[in-house]
Amino acid sequence: MNASTHLAVGATVGLWCARMAAVLVSHKPPQVQLTVQIGVALVAGTLSHLALDAIPHNDGIYKTALGTAPVLIPELAIAFGAIFAFVFIRGLDPLIVFAGVVGAAWPDLFLMLNVNVSIHEVLHSLHKPGLVGSMAVQLVIAIVALVFLF
Numbered sequence: 001m002n003a004s005t006h007l008a009v010g011a012t013v014g015l016w017c018a019r020m021a022a023v024l025v026s027h028k029p030p031q032v033q034l035t036v037q038i039g040v041a042l043v044a045g046t047l048s049h050l051a052l053d054a055i056p057h058n059d060g061i062y063k064t065a066l067g068t069a070p071v072l073i074p075e076l077a078i079a080f081g082a083i084f085a086f087v088f089i090r091g092l093d094p095l096i097v098f099a100g101v102v103g104a105a106w107p108d109l110f111l112m113l114n115v116n117v118s119i120h121e122v123l124h125s126l127h128k129p130g131l132v133g134s135m136a137v138q139l140v141i142a143i144v145a146l147v148f149l150f
Protein backbone atom coordinates (compact mmCIF):
# COMPACT_ATOMS: atom_id res chain seq x y z
CA MET A 1 0.00 0.00 0.00
CA ASN A 2 1.02 3.60 -0.50
CA ALA A 3 2.64 5.40 2.42
CA SER A 4 -0.12 8.02 2.58
CA THR A 5 -2.82 5.34 2.86
CA HIS A 6 -0.90 3.62 5.65
CA LEU A 7 -0.32 6.89 7.51
CA ALA A 8 -3.91 8.13 7.21
CA VAL A 9 -5.41 4.81 8.30
CA GLY A 10 -2.82 4.37 11.07
CA ALA A 11 -3.52 7.85 12.46
CA THR A 12 -7.29 7.28 12.46
CA VAL A 13 -7.32 3.69 13.70
CA GLY A 14 -4.73 4.59 16.34
CA LEU A 15 -6.79 7.54 17.54
CA TRP A 16 -10.08 5.64 17.74
CA CYS A 17 -8.55 2.58 19.43
CA ALA A 18 -6.81 4.91 21.91
CA ARG A 19 -10.17 6.58 22.61
CA MET A 20 -11.73 3.18 23.34
CA ALA A 21 -8.77 2.25 25.53
CA ALA A 22 -9.23 5.51 27.44
CA VAL A 23 -12.67 4.33 28.54
CA LEU A 24 -11.15 1.15 30.00
CA VAL A 25 -8.45 3.02 31.96
CA SER A 26 -10.46 6.12 32.88
CA HIS A 27 -10.00 5.35 36.60
CA LYS A 28 -6.18 5.41 36.27
CA PRO A 29 -3.96 8.49 36.71
CA PRO A 30 -3.68 10.71 33.58
CA GLN A 31 -0.08 9.67 32.86
CA VAL A 32 -1.06 5.99 32.90
CA GLN A 33 -4.03 6.73 30.63
CA LEU A 34 -1.81 8.54 28.13
CA THR A 35 0.82 5.79 28.18
CA VAL A 36 -1.82 3.12 27.57
CA GLN A 37 -3.37 5.19 24.77
CA ILE A 38 0.00 5.69 23.06
CA GLY A 39 0.75 1.96 23.28
CA VAL A 40 -2.69 1.03 21.95
CA ALA A 41 -2.35 3.54 19.08
CA LEU A 42 1.06 2.11 18.18
CA VAL A 43 -0.22 -1.48 18.11
CA ALA A 44 -3.43 -0.50 16.27
CA GLY A 45 -1.39 1.39 13.67
CA THR A 46 0.81 -1.66 13.14
CA LEU A 47 -2.21 -3.97 12.80
CA SER A 48 -3.76 -1.53 10.30
CA HIS A 49 -0.57 -1.74 8.23
CA LEU A 50 -0.69 -5.54 8.12
CA ALA A 51 -4.43 -5.51 7.29
CA LEU A 52 -3.99 -2.98 4.46
CA ASP A 53 -1.06 -4.89 2.96
CA ALA A 54 -3.21 -8.03 2.89
CA ILE A 55 -5.54 -6.25 0.42
CA PRO A 56 -4.38 -6.78 -3.19
CA HIS A 57 -2.70 -3.55 -4.25
CA ASN A 58 -0.16 -2.04 -6.63
CA ASP A 59 2.70 0.20 -5.41
CA GLY A 60 4.08 0.76 -8.91
CA ILE A 61 3.93 4.53 -8.43
CA TYR A 62 7.23 4.33 -6.50
CA LYS A 63 9.11 2.71 -9.37
CA THR A 64 10.68 5.79 -10.95
CA ALA A 65 14.02 6.17 -12.74
CA LEU A 66 15.29 8.05 -9.67
CA GLY A 67 14.00 5.52 -7.13
CA THR A 68 11.23 6.01 -4.58
CA ALA A 69 12.28 9.45 -3.24
CA PRO A 70 10.74 11.67 -5.98
CA VAL A 71 7.30 10.24 -5.15
CA LEU A 72 7.72 9.32 -1.49
CA ILE A 73 9.10 12.61 -0.16
CA PRO A 74 6.31 14.89 -1.50
CA GLU A 75 3.75 12.23 -0.61
CA LEU A 76 4.97 12.11 3.00
CA ALA A 77 4.93 15.92 3.19
CA ILE A 78 1.31 16.01 2.00
CA ALA A 79 0.20 13.11 4.24
CA PHE A 80 1.88 14.49 7.37
CA GLY A 81 0.61 17.98 6.53
CA ALA A 82 -3.00 16.79 6.19
CA ILE A 83 -2.89 14.59 9.30
CA PHE A 84 -1.32 17.19 11.57
CA ALA A 85 -3.48 20.00 10.15
CA PHE A 86 -6.45 17.93 11.37
CA VAL A 87 -4.71 17.34 14.70
CA PHE A 88 -4.28 21.10 15.11
CA ILE A 89 -7.78 22.06 13.90
CA ARG A 90 -9.57 19.39 15.96
CA GLY A 91 -7.34 19.71 19.03
CA LEU A 92 -6.42 16.02 18.92
CA ASP A 93 -3.58 14.67 21.05
CA PRO A 94 -0.55 14.80 18.72
CA LEU A 95 1.30 12.08 20.66
CA ILE A 96 -1.53 9.58 20.22
CA VAL A 97 -1.97 10.36 16.52
CA PHE A 98 1.80 10.24 15.99
CA ALA A 99 1.92 6.83 17.72
CA GLY A 100 -0.69 5.55 15.26
CA VAL A 101 1.35 6.96 12.37
CA VAL A 102 4.57 5.38 13.66
CA GLY A 103 2.77 2.05 14.10
CA ALA A 104 1.56 2.28 10.51
CA ALA A 105 4.94 3.31 9.12
CA TRP A 106 7.56 1.10 10.75
CA PRO A 107 6.91 -2.15 8.82
CA ASP A 108 7.73 -0.44 5.49
CA LEU A 109 10.50 1.65 7.05
CA PHE A 110 12.15 -1.57 8.26
CA LEU A 111 11.69 -3.03 4.77
CA MET A 112 13.47 -0.01 3.25
CA LEU A 113 16.31 -0.58 5.72
CA ASN A 114 16.43 -4.26 4.67
CA VAL A 115 15.26 -5.44 8.08
CA ASN A 116 13.03 -8.44 7.48
CA VAL A 117 9.84 -8.68 9.57
CA SER A 118 8.39 -12.05 8.62
CA ILE A 119 4.75 -11.36 9.54
CA HIS A 120 4.84 -8.31 7.24
CA GLU A 121 6.04 -10.48 4.37
CA VAL A 122 3.73 -13.41 5.10
CA LEU A 123 0.54 -11.32 5.29
CA HIS A 124 1.41 -9.17 2.26
CA SER A 125 -0.92 -9.86 -0.67
CA LEU A 126 0.76 -11.54 -3.64
CA HIS A 127 -1.94 -10.40 -6.06
CA LYS A 128 -1.14 -7.17 -7.92
CA PRO A 129 -4.08 -5.42 -9.58
CA GLY A 130 -3.72 -2.66 -12.21
CA LEU A 131 -1.93 0.49 -11.07
CA VAL A 132 -4.61 3.08 -11.88
CA GLY A 133 -7.50 1.19 -10.25
CA SER A 134 -5.38 0.32 -7.23
CA MET A 135 -4.25 3.95 -6.82
CA ALA A 136 -7.91 5.04 -6.90
CA VAL A 137 -8.85 2.48 -4.23
CA GLN A 138 -5.89 3.49 -2.04
CA LEU A 139 -6.78 7.17 -2.40
CA VAL A 140 -10.39 6.49 -1.40
CA ILE A 141 -9.22 4.49 1.65
CA ALA A 142 -6.91 7.36 2.69
CA ILE A 143 -9.66 9.99 2.27
CA VAL A 144 -12.22 7.93 4.21
CA ALA A 145 -9.63 7.48 6.98
CA LEU A 146 -8.96 11.23 7.10
CA VAL A 147 -12.72 11.93 7.30
CA PHE A 148 -12.86 9.81 10.47
CA LEU A 149 -9.79 11.62 11.83
CA PHE A 150 -11.56 14.93 11.27
Ligand SMILES: [Zn+2]
Pocket residue numbers: 001049053107108120
Ligand atom coordinates in the same frame (compact mmCIF):
# COMPACT_ATOMS: atom_id res chain seq x y z
ZN1 LIG B 1 3.91 -2.86 4.11
